Amino acid sequence: MNHELFARPTRLSSNARMSDASRREVRAGLEPCLARLWRYGLVLSRASDVAEDLVQATCARAIERADQFVSGARLDRWLFAILRSIWLSEIRARRVREGGGFVDAEDALSTDGAHLIETNILAAEVLKAVGRLPEAHRETVFLVYGEGYSYAEAAKALEIPIDTVMSRLAAARVALAKLK
Numbered sequence: 001m002n003h004e005l006f007a008r009p010t011r012l013s014s015n016a017r018m019s020d021a022s023r024r025e026v027r028a029g030l031e032p033c034l035a036r037l038w039r040y041g042l043v044l045s046r047a048s049d050v051a052e053d054l055v056q057a058t059c060a061r062a063i064e065r066a067d068q069f070v071s072g073a074r075l076d077r078w079l080f081a082i083l084r085s086i087w088l089s090e091i092r093a094r095r096v097r098e099g100g101g102f103v104d105a106e107d108a109l110s111t112d113g114a115h116l117i118e119t120n121i122l123a124a125e126v127l128k129a130v131g132r133l134p135e136a137h138r139e140t141v142f143l144v145y146g147e148g149y150s151y152a153e154a155a156k157a158l159e160i161p162i163d164t165v166m167s168r169l170a171a172a173r174v175a176l177a178k179l180k
Helices: 014-045 048-064 075-097 113-131 135-146 151-158 162-178
Strands: none
Touching (some): 014 075, 113 135, 113 162, 135 151
């Protein structure tokens, strides 16, 4: 008689459980990080289409390597590191294709990491404050300050007079100044 058929199922090893938890955590945490990843990609590449490609590649790599993520750690930091790695690889590959040879990470990244983190923290605080504005003000602030629309373009997009755009922005600035 084969006793293996009747053996009790073995418990998952702690590594397998952690790996499953890591995969679930990565999948659940990707969407909330997308905008921040895109902004980081934009800071690095200075091109929105490249930033989108970086975010897509980051998400794909994060899902592929989710078992490497330590459950409970800061997912956003891990994702930013992946994005940065992909960016550096792209710069190096581009230099090699163009005959420039190896690129050192310090040469490729002209931003100070601490400064970038402080900038991200400040941006998050500003976005939170803007989120507390009334919808009309929030929408106008986003179009003009976030998306770079001119007052005339914002007025056209919102189907309101340009004077209303200017007054909404003035009111938003006053409200934001009070939130300090």
